[in-house]
Amino acid sequence: LARHLPCASSVLLTVPGGARGALTVTTSLLKGLTDGCIKAVGRADVIRNQFSGATFEKVIDCSGKCVLPGLVDAHTHPVWAGDRVHEFAMKLAGASYMEIHQAGGGIHFTVEHTRKATEEELFNTFKHRLERMRRAGSTLVECKSGYGLNLETELKMLRVIERAKQSMDIGISSTYCGAHSVPKGKTATEATDDIINNHLPKLKELQLSGEIHVNNIDVFCEKGVFDLESTRRILQAGKDIGLQINFHGDELHPMKSAELGAELGARAISHLEEVSDEGITAMARAKCAAVLLPTTAYMLRLKQPQARKMLEEGVIVALGSDFNPNAYCFSMPMVMHLACVNMKMSMNEALVAATINAAYALGKSDTHGSIEAGKQGDLIIINSPRWEHLIYQFGGHEALINYVIVKGKVI
Ligand code: NIG
Ligand code: FE
DSSP states (O other): OOOOOSOTTOEEEEOOSOOOSTTHHHHTSEEEEETTEEEEEEOHHHHHHHTTTOOOSEEEEOTTSEEEEOEEEOOBOOOOSOOOHHHHHHHHTTOOHHHHHHTTOTHHHHHHHHHHSOHHHHHHHHHHHHHHHHHTTEEEEEEEOOSOOSHHHHHHHHHHHHHHHHHSSSEEEEEEEEESSOOTTOOHHHHHHHIIIIIHHHHHHHHHTTSOOOOEEEEEEOTTSBOHHHHHHHHHHHHHTTOEEEEEESSSSOOSHHHHHHHHTOSEEEEOTTOOHHHHHHHHHHTOEEEEOHHHHHHTTOOOOOHHHHHHTTOOEEEOOOBSSSSOOOOHHHHHHHHHHHHOOOHHHHHHHTTHHHHHHTTOTTTSSSOOTTSBOOEEEESSSSTTHHHHSOSOHHHHEEEEEETTEEO
């Protein structure tokens, strides 16, 4: 039922009676949302009393449905031109990720195309990708630069991300990833110096003038890309200008990235297929989140990250789609499905990893990632009394997700 009333961002969700499933506590409750935040969570009769005089723009009857927090995608590379469908065929024929990269393809291919693209072209494709992510339930998405590598194109990408941040109904945490690869014609040391001496000072200036608002710094710490020492220098310099450390580590080779991240106070490290036992312990102790990316391990047929061991050791495990030209996946429900089947996570663990823990990995768990009074009103409503259908169904989630609500606004 929908009644039309004044406040633009005021939605009331009701589920009379007790819904089944692990999230009964949320689905059987009534939520009032005003000004973009969740106003109250509680028993239907109590909330009805509390808001008896209130008017709502929209009232959604959620009987037979589940209300969940909006999904949080903790790792994406969504701004680029030039897809790599031709490389998919090469990989299926047996070429490895690094073989393609070293032959000048992979990230280099995308960099070439992204440098040539206009800001407008990049924005239009990015916007469309964000809409597809949101349609699949994501309401907060981490978005990286990293297909420019030179200052000019990195800034172009960051401006595109900033524009979406300001104009679209979706949460964005933006990441400077100028150390995504060593640009052609430079050594890793030259690239590291360029980032520290030229990119980061410019970034700091633009942050101070309010032109862009970057949240995180990222480096691809990998054999043949940035070694541990270069990674340390770049991350430390980023931290010094106020960015949260959130980087790619221990993906294809054991690099001791986890140990480094724990030492530097990283918020999160992504991939970790090759993390050491000591690295896992260090991450647990440092409360450094592990952002696991099941699409990448699947696409590249890598060994699976040790999600079970991390969970048992108390690491904060989050999930991300890693959307990029290598892993072309917009959908966090698909990611949760893969995490359960291939990484042996339970459905509860996968949901936590794709909501509150992913928000933690972005430094936003105080405001995002769960249904609590005072938090941002980011919710999804699925057309099933069992929330697990979101993971159990293998694809086609756009039809299962009835509503996506961002800051209290029904999209
Ligand atoms: O997280 N590993 C490095 N970066 C991306 C892939 C980027 C690309 O291949 O374009 C990742 O998987
Ligand atoms: Fe990535």
